Amino acid sequence: MAIKPYDERLDQLLRTAADVFAAKGFHPTTMRDLARATGMSLAGMYHYVAGKEELLFLIQRQCFENVYQGALHAVESATGPTERLRAFIRHHVTFFAQHMSEMKVLSHEAGSLSGERERPIIDLKRRYVDLLAGLIEALDTPRDVRIAAYALFGMMNWIYTWYHTAGPLSAEELAEQFTQLYLYGLQAPSTPVSPAG
Amino acid sequence: MAIKPYDERLDQLLRTAADVFAAKGFHPTTMRDLARATGMSLAGMYHYVAGKEELLFLIQRQCFENVYQGALHAVESATGPTERLRAFIRHHVTFFAQHMSEMKVLSHEAGSLSGERERPIIDLKRRYVDLLAGLIEALDTPRDVRIAAYALFGMMNWIYTWYHTAGPLSAEELAEQFTQLYLYGLQAPSTPVSPAG
């Protein structure tokens, strides 16, 4: 019971599948592509997952639960509304950068699930959006909270279309740029006067 | 020569295909789906387009050229850096809302083109990004221009995941909310003091 070969093999399958899904999209990816990428046989993968769509579901659920729990922890560790929002942004962006494939699959392949597998992901999404909306609300912003939340998610999730971890810009720097831009806008200076003092 | 039945039929095919692509995705959509939606026969569509991917290409190119030309016109009609950026945002968001299917296909199915059909779309995208980057640069912002441009595109393009034209929020209101948020941030009041005095 010390090592669990089954779980490790499943995890490896999920990781590889996430990479391939991220690279060429869920629908164009064939089970034969995944067999080649994992080194398993075509039929062998069905010992671990029920099918192709279940693979996508497991990837999305695990990733979403991880990013949600991580965000909860990050927010709890910060004090004050501004710092809590900053912590949320930093966590989301750095998590995105560290799990690019899974987060791209989560962002871009929402809607590729059907029927009963869609519901748990939608529920996770609502909880995650509500978490951010609460942080924004605590800031007493004059903006519409829902629009502001979706605007921030768009800003952050869009990075899978242009950001590369191999580039010169670190995820932490990117997160701080987003935070400044989101809190104080394009025209305010980079290190604004603290609104509290 | 007064009316051109061929061009009108092709346009109708492109519009319908955009709707179906937007609703269920490019790859899951079959040519038989499009035949059913247009009322044409399966083989009949090949009189107007070379194939399924050419259909996607024509939709994306026409939509991108339209949004680009419209943005040029909108920007030229405004005076001053701030007003020009505001005009760009308003045009992009309202165009998005008025051509939801095509813009969703353009945003979400980038990367579904292959080979020689990908290049013209990439070129159009660069010109469009450069246009916005120039507007941002003219504002003498302390932020990184490239990050700021992609952040704004993310904010705006993400609306295809949540915004519905049937809702109570008009595209013009949404554009103004985005403009305020982007220029002055979450914490600044809705009608900030003009930076020019």
Add this chain to the structure above:
DNA sequence: TTGCCATTCGAACGTTCGTTCGAAAAAGTA
């Protein structure tokens, strides 16, 4: 050893896909 269950996989099944073909129907021209 024997028996049992987990794991692997070659081969195939039935379906659906994008595309093509040849001919019929419609429209245009004289």
Add this chain to the structure above:
DNA sequence: TACTTTTTCGAACGAACGTTCGAATGGCAA
């Protein structure tokens, strides 16, 4: 009318898809 061109489409082709089946293999307990 007759001839040509454009437009339409039923039928089919070959390929690729997700999944299944049955058997072979591996590891472990008794």
